[in-house]
Amino acid sequence: xxxxxxxxxxxxxxxxxxxxxxxxxxxxxxxxxxxxxxxxxxxxxxxxxxxxxxxxxxxxxxxxxxxxxxxxxxxxxxxxxxxxxxxxxxxxxxxxxxxxxxxxxxxxxxxxxxxxxxxxxxxxxxxxxxxxxxxxxxxxxxxxxxxxxxxxxxxxxxxxxxxxxxx
Numbered sequence: 001x002x003x004x005x006x007x008x009x010x011x012x013x014x015x016x017x018x019x020x021x022x023x024x025x026x027x028x029x030x031x032x033x034x035x036x037x038x039x040x041x042x043x044x045x046x047x048x049x050x051x052x053x054x055x056x057x058x059x060x061x062x063x064x065x066x067x068x069x070x071x072x073x074x075x076x077x078x079x080x081x082x083x084x085x086x087x088x089x090x091x092x093x094x095x096x097x098x099x100x101x102x103x104x105x106x107x108x109x110x111x112x113x114x115x116x117x118x119x120x121x122x123x124x125x126x127x128x129x130x131x132x133x134x135x136x137x138x139x140x141x142x143x144x145x146x147x148x149x150x151x152x153x154x155x156x157x158x159x160x161x162x163x164x165x166x167x
Contacts, residue, residue, distance in 0.1 A: 058138045059138045063135045066129075073121045080116070081118070084114035088111075091103065
């Protein structure tokens with residue numbers, strides 16, 4: 001039992017003490033109003049990081065997905081706001097009591113469509129942000145692969161322990 005504990009402890013210490021981070025890895029400090037990006041302790045702005053990500057093929061694909069999601073988010077947000085504004089104007093300007101019930105039904109339908117489009121826009125913006133984060137992760141993984149880092153993985157199942165070593 002002591003041997004197993006010492007083995008796990010030595011694997012943990014060796015993985016943390018000798019962990020390699022590639023030179024040029026992007027670190028992101030997530031803030032409320034925007035993120036700060038660091039490479040080797042030096043702060044960079046978003047445009048410089050985007051230029052760096054465009055140089056890598058795989059991260060460029062995620063970057064393009066981020067751009068597409070952001071553009072679709074702007075389109076659906078603006079169309080949803082137009083639907084909401086039109087429905088509000090029609091309800092505000094209608095004084096006809098004969099067709100009031102039909103106007104209210106049309107108002108709720110247009111407002112529901114507008115709110116639905118606004119929610120889709122929020123999802124598009126969220127996907128855009130996650131695609132940008134994935135682009136950074138892929139860029140960092142490619143840097144670590146290029147340095148040839150060694151890794152020991154331990155998988156513990158119900159009745160066995162599996163050690164894998166990768167270079």
